Amino acid sequence: MINFNGTLVTQESNILTQNRGFLYGDAVFETVKIVNSQVLYLEDHYFRLMASMRVVRMEIPMDFTMEYFEEQILSLTNKLGISAAARTRVTVFRNDGGYYLPIDKTVSFLVHATALDSTLYVIDEEEYEVDLFKDFYVTKQLLSSIKSTNRLLNVTASIFASENGLDNCLLLNDSKNVVEAIQGNIFMLVGNKLVTPPVSEGCVNGVLRKQLLKLAKTIEGVEVAEEVISPFDLQKADELFITNVIKGIQPITKYRKKTFKTDLSQKLVSKLNEVVSVTLS
Structure with a gap:
C-alpha cells in the first residue's frame, strides 16, 4: 500500500512509486519539432540523445536506431492526426529498481506530442x-x-x-x-x-x-x-x-x-x- 494525497491505495495503482525518472531525475529527453510529418534536424536530435544516454551510463537498446527513433515519434503524431506541426518530447528513463544505484541499466521511453500553430518560425514582435x-x-x-x-x-x-x-x-x-x-x-x-x-x-x-x-x-x-x-x-x-x-x-x-x-x-x-x-x- 501507499498513501497518495491522503488516500491509501495499492502500490500497483500508481506507476510512479518505482519510476526512476520521477524518484531521482534518472532520465534524459529530447524535444523535437515535427513539420509536415518530418522531424526537423533529426540526426542532431538523435545523436544528442545517444550522447546524453552514454554520459549517464544508460544501456542503449540495439534496436534504438535513428530510423526507430523517427518511427516512434511519427507514429504518434500521425495517430493524433497532427499533419502540420507538432512539439514532441521523447523521454528516456532507466527502468525500475534500486535506490541511487540502479539494479537495471536498461531503459524505457515515453513520447508525447502537442500541435503547434505554425510550421515556419515567426518572430514575436511583442516586448520581451x-x-x-x-x-x-x-x-x-x-x-x-x-x-x-x-x-x-x-x-x-x-x-x-x-x-x-x-x-x-x-x-x-x-x-x-x-x-x-x-x-x-x-x-x-x-x-x-x-x-x-x-x-x-x-x-x-x-x-x-x-x-x-x-x-x-x-x-x-x-x-x-x-x-x-x-x-x-x-x-x-x-x-x-x-x-x-x-x-x-x-x-x-x-x-x-x-x-x-x-x-x-x-x-x-x-x-x-x-x-x-x-x-x-
Missing part, C-alpha cells in the same frame, strides 16, 4: 523583458550540457520570472557568467560580432544553437564567436536573442534599462525558414 536569475547557478560540467529531467533550476527561475513580471531570465554559471536563458541558448550581438557562450560554460548543447552558428556565418559582415559573456557585456549589446528548436528565435527587447534592436534576429529567422523549406521540399 529579461533579467538575471541569481538564486542558483548552473555548474560548468558535462551534465549541464545534456537535457536531463533534473530541471529544478529552470523551474525555480520560471517562477521567479513570473513573480517579477519578466518574460524570461538569464541563467548564470558558478563563475557568474551568463550561460543561457530558462528554455534556450543566448546570443549577443555587439557591433558586427555575434557571440554565444561555449558549451564548456555549462549551457545546453542546443540543436538550434548549432544551426544558427552555421547560418550566421553566411551573413556578410557578421563575425561569429563562442566566447564567455559576463553580465556587464549585456549592457554593451546591440541585440540579444534566445534560441530553441520549437520557438526558433525570440528577440529580447529589454534588459533592465537597456532596449535592443531585432534586425539580425529578423534576418536569421528568414534564413532559418529557408532551410526548413528546403528540408521539407
Whole structure:
C-alpha cells in the first residue's frame, strides 16, 4: 500500500512509486519539432540523445536506431492526426529498481506530442523583458550540457520570472557568467560580432544553437564567436536573442534599462525558414 494525497491505495495503482525518472531525475529527453510529418534536424536530435544516454551510463537498446527513433515519434503524431506541426518530447528513463544505484541499466521511453500553430518560425514582435536569475547557478560540467529531467533550476527561475513580471531570465554559471536563458541558448550581438557562450560554460548543447552558428556565418559582415559573456557585456549589446528548436528565435527587447534592436534576429529567422523549406521540399 501507499498513501497518495491522503488516500491509501495499492502500490500497483500508481506507476510512479518505482519510476526512476520521477524518484531521482534518472532520465534524459529530447524535444523535437515535427513539420509536415518530418522531424526537423533529426540526426542532431538523435545523436544528442545517444550522447546524453552514454554520459549517464544508460544501456542503449540495439534496436534504438535513428530510423526507430523517427518511427516512434511519427507514429504518434500521425495517430493524433497532427499533419502540420507538432512539439514532441521523447523521454528516456532507466527502468525500475534500486535506490541511487540502479539494479537495471536498461531503459524505457515515453513520447508525447502537442500541435503547434505554425510550421515556419515567426518572430514575436511583442516586448520581451529579461533579467538575471541569481538564486542558483548552473555548474560548468558535462551534465549541464545534456537535457536531463533534473530541471529544478529552470523551474525555480520560471517562477521567479513570473513573480517579477519578466518574460524570461538569464541563467548564470558558478563563475557568474551568463550561460543561457530558462528554455534556450543566448546570443549577443555587439557591433558586427555575434557571440554565444561555449558549451564548456555549462549551457545546453542546443540543436538550434548549432544551426544558427552555421547560418550566421553566411551573413556578410557578421563575425561569429563562442566566447564567455559576463553580465556587464549585456549592457554593451546591440541585440540579444534566445534560441530553441520549437520557438526558433525570440528577440529580447529589454534588459533592465537597456532596449535592443531585432534586425539580425529578423534576418536569421528568414534564413532559418529557408532551410526548413528546403528540408521539407
